[in-house]
Amino acid sequence: MISIKNLHASIGDKEILRGINLEVKAGEIHAIMGPNGSGKSTLSSVLAGREDYDVTEGEVTFNGKNLLDLSTEDRAREGLFLAFQYPIEIPGVSNINFLRTALNEIRAYHGQEEMAAKDFLALVKEKSKLVELDAKLASRSVNEGFSGGEKKRNEIFQMAMLNPKLAILDETDSGLDIDALRIVATGVNKLKSKDNATIVITHYQRLLDYIVPDFVHILYKGRIVKSGGKELALEMEAKGYDEIKKEFEIAD
Amino acid sequence: MANEILEEHINKDYEWGFTTNIDADEAPKGLNEDIIKFISAKKNEPEWMLEFRLKAFRNWQNMVEPEWAHVSYTKPNFQDIIYYSAPKPKKELASLDEVDPELLKTFEKLGISLEEQKRLSGVQSNIAVDVVFDSVSVKTTFKETLAEKGIIFCSFSEAVQDHPELVKKYMGMAVPPTDNFYAALNSAVFTDGSFCYIPKGVRSPMELSTYFRINASGTGQFERTLIIADEDAYVSYLEGCTAPQRDENQLHAAVVEIITHKNAEVKYSTVQNWYPGDKDGKGGIFNFVTKRGICLEDNSKISWTQVETGSAVTWKYPSVILKGNNSVGEFYSVAVTNNYQQADTGTKMIHIGKNTRSTIISKGISAGFSNNSYRGLVQIKKGASNARNFSQCDSLLMGDKCGAHTFPYIEIKDKSAVVEHEATTSKIGEDQLFYCKQRGIDNEKAIGLIVNGYCKEVLNKLPMEFAVEAQKLLAISLEGSVG
Numbered sequence: 001m002i003s004i005k006n007l008h009a010s011i012g013d014k015e016i017l018r019g020i021n022l023e024v025k026a027g028e029i030h031a032i033m034g035p036n037g038s039g040k041s042t043l044s045s046v047l048a049g050r051e052d053y054d055v056t057e058g059e060v061t062f063n064g065k066n067l068l069d070l071s072t073e074d075r076a077r078e079g080l081f082l083a084f085q086y087p088i089e090i091p092g093v094s095n096i097n098f099l100r101t102a103l104n105e106i107r108a109y110h111g112q113e114e115m116a117a118k119d120f121l122a123l124v125k126e127k128s129k130l131v132e133l134d135a136k137l138a139s140r141s142v143n144e145g146f147s148g149g150e151k152k153r154n155e156i157f158q159m160a161m162l163n164p165k166l167a168i169l170d171e172t173d174s175g176l177d178i179d180a181l182r183i184v185a186t187g188v189n190k191l192k193s194k195d196n197a198t199i200v201i202t203h204y205q206r207l208l209d210y211i212v213p214d215f216v217h218i219l220y221k222g223r224i225v226k227s228g229g230k231e232l233a234l235e236m237e238a239k240g241y242d243e244i245k246k247e248f249e250i251a252d
Numbered sequence: 253m254a255n256e257i258l259e260e261h262i263n264k265d266y267e268w269g270f271t272t273n274i275d276a277d278e279a280p281k282g283l284n285e286d287i288i289k290f291i292s293a294k295k296n297e298p299e300w301m302l303e304f305r306l307k308a309f310r311n312w313q314n315m316v317e318p319e320w321a322h323v324s325y326t327k328p329n330f331q332d333i334i335y336y337s338a339p340k341p342k343k344e345l346a347s348l349d350e351v352d353p354e355l356l357k358t359f360e361k362l363g364i365s366l367e368e369q370k371r372l373s374g375v376q377s378n379i380a381v382d383v384v385f386d387s388v389s390v391k392t393t394f395k396e397t398l399a400e401k402g403i404i405f406c407s408f409s410e411a412v413q414d415h416p417e418l419v420k421k422y423m424g425m426a427v428p429p430t431d432n433f434y435a436a437l438n439s440a441v442f443t444d445g446s447f448c449y450i451p452k453g454v455r456s457p458m459e460l461s462t463y464f465r466i467n468a469s470g471t472g473q474f475e476r477t478l479i480i481a482d483e484d485a486y487v488s489y490l491e492g493c494t495a496p497q498r499d500e501n502q503l504h505a506a507v508v509e510i511i512t513h514k515n516a517e518v519k520y521s522t523v524q525n526w527y528p529g530d531k532d533g534k535g536g537i538f539n540f541v542t543k544r545g546i547c548l549e550d551n552s553k554i555s556w557t558q559v560e561t562g563s564a565v566t567w568k569y570p571s572v573i574l575k576g577n578n579s580v581g582e583f584y585s586v587a588v589t590n591n592y593q594q595a596d597t598g599t600k601m602i603h604i605g606k607n608t609r610s611t612i613i614s615k616g617i618s619a620g621f622s623n624n625s626y627r628g629l630v631q632i633k634k635g636a637s638n639a640r641n642f643s644q645c646d647s648l649l650m651g652d653k654c655g656a657h658t659f660p661y662i663e664i665k666d667k668s669a670v671v672e673h674e675a676t677t678s679k680i681g682e683d684q685l686f687y688c689k690q691r692g693i694d695n696e697k698a699i700g701l702i703v704n705g706y707c708k709e710v711l712n713k714l715p716m717e718f719a720v721e722a723q724k725l726l727a728i729s730l731e732g733s734v735g
């Protein structure tokens with residue numbers, strides 16, 4: 001699905017990713033954990049194609065294509081989806097209109113025809129149930145006036161609508177109460193298939209009680225310093241990141 | 253709906269910049285009393301009309317071109333303009349077949365050609381249209397259908413001939429010939445325009461529309477529109493305009509007057525797309541227009557909606573004088589400037605009657621090196637008890653080389669007035685663009701989405717077909733301005 005090799009990225013003069021190696025296969029769920037400032041969100045931004053970052057070294061192959069050569073929108077059209085940590089508001093643009101534009105852009109990229117309005121609305125109805133999203137939210141402006149939980153649920157709703165190959169959930173658990181967390185996680189689990197993959201970026205282990213990962217990676221100072229199964233997450237939770245910090249202390 | 257429009261592929265350049273080779277009947281360049289007499293004679297006008305023109309001209313000669321607007325440009329040389337240009341043959345056209353085929357081709361080429369063609373040929377249309385090409389009105393459709401209801405919809409020249417009593421009574425009521433420099437100039441040299449009268453108790457069964465096109469080189473366009481809604485009447489009126497791409501600046505100085513009687517309502521919508529000049533600011537239309545309505549009697553309503561995307565320089569303040577008690581004035585505006593365009597636009601709401609209400613929603617969008625100003629006056633006269641105004645002026649900046657300015661003037665002479673003013677300035681967010689792109693939407697479409705969302709309150713006020721055109725225009729006007 002995605003193969004990341006020796007990925008280095010910086011913002012301005014500051015190098016944030018210092019050689020990431022990661023291989024994610026179809027059907028897998030990977031969790032990336034790490035203390036604040038370890039580069040978790042940078043990794044998701046770089047993969048999604050945010051222009052603030054310079055990739056200085058390394059390569060990323062996504063479905064056989066050189067991901068770094070693709071524009072942000074083409075990465076999305078190829079099936080890479082980022083659930084934002086802080087979803088953006090777009091006043092005056094309805095959720096439905098936004099998603100319909102996105103969906104049809106993706107379809108056009110793959111040489112498919114626009115989805116008929118009727119089918120689209122049926123899809124909206126079906127997928128909004130998945131995250132228990134109020135139908136009213138679908139017709140409201142994108143994320144405008146949404147509560148924190150609604151915004152996160154809306155991200156998963158969009159993910160359900162766009163049906164990506166690889167979804168990266170960037171701290172989707174942050175700011176969620178336990179009920180919202182459960183709803184979001186249930187949605188993600190239902191969307192899981194043998195053909196897609198998920199990267200869950202999180203600070204806490206809590207989310208991983210609901211979305212059970214096949215692999216857990218610990219990111220620290222721009223490198224993956226430890227990888228293991230789901231028990232690694234529990235270990236981190238018990239010990240905290242201090243041990244990692246001690247063990248992998250490196251000069252900036 | 254916005255989707256479908258935004259999904260269309262759009263050409264980056266001004267699409268309407270072609271010229272049509274049509275034999276034109278022109279006046280010599282320059283402006284003096286002889287030229288005015290020439291125009292008046294060409295139009296076979298009665299003596300009173302010529303007098304009106306000459307009086308306006310004499311006034312104009314003593315007036316100074318206004319400089320208070322936040323725009324800078326080389327003032328037009330008024331002696332270097334052709335004040336009359338008419339496509340030949342200039343005879344009464346009985347059917348579409350008689351319209352010069354070149355002219356029809358022109359309309360075919362215009363962005364809204366299909367609709368226009370339909371309107372012109374009268375197929376499945378619910379819009380009556382008056383087409384003004386350079387200085388004269390070439391065709392008015394659906395005249396007969398409208399006449400059955402007693403609605404008069406014709407060129408201004410015809411109205412002068414056929415309905416002199418109405419023209420005499422109402423012309424200059426909202427915009428007196430002495431009103432301002434450009435209005436005086438227009439009053440002296442106007443060549444044609446549209447005239448519309450909706451009789452008592454009649455709701456116009458279709459939307460009425462004027463389509464303005466400047467074609468000939470070196471000409472100015474000075475048209476006049478006069479709309480009168482008698483008691484309990486209603487009409488929705490649309491105005492569209494384009495011009496060829498020329499290196500020279502061409503002057504468009506129009507006057508639009510609206511008069512509403514008791515319980516009457518007029519909704520006037522404009523999509524202004526005059527040639528804005530090229531990327532370096534060369535050429536383009538100077539759009540110096542006076543538009544004003546009077547709610548003459550009680551419970552009447554005038555609503556202006558404008559989407560301004562064109563012109564090199566825009567100077568325009570569609571206003572409402574709220575004379576009748578309980579009358580309502582509305583102004584909804586989207587003004588987009590890109591490259592080196594300059595716009596100084598807004599409105600005046602003059603509250604005279606009791607319980608009068610006005611709403612102003614202005615959305616400015618500046619990109620490139622452009623300057624976009626909102627200038628508005630809310631005036632509550634003494635005795636206009638319980639007057640209310642709500643104003644909202646938002647500015648959106650794209651890039652860091654453009655300017656957005658707001659000049660709100662508020663004058664209150666009555667203590668019972670309630671006046672609210674809200675203003676915001678924002679930059680189109682890189683975050684918003686990234687969010688859209690991450691969902692597979694490219695830069696141009698993303699800008700289209702965000703901008704249309706930002707303008708939604710105004711676009712919603714436009715009649716359906718016009719809204720579609722306006723959304724397209726917004727996207728075209730802003731292409732290449734971010735990213």
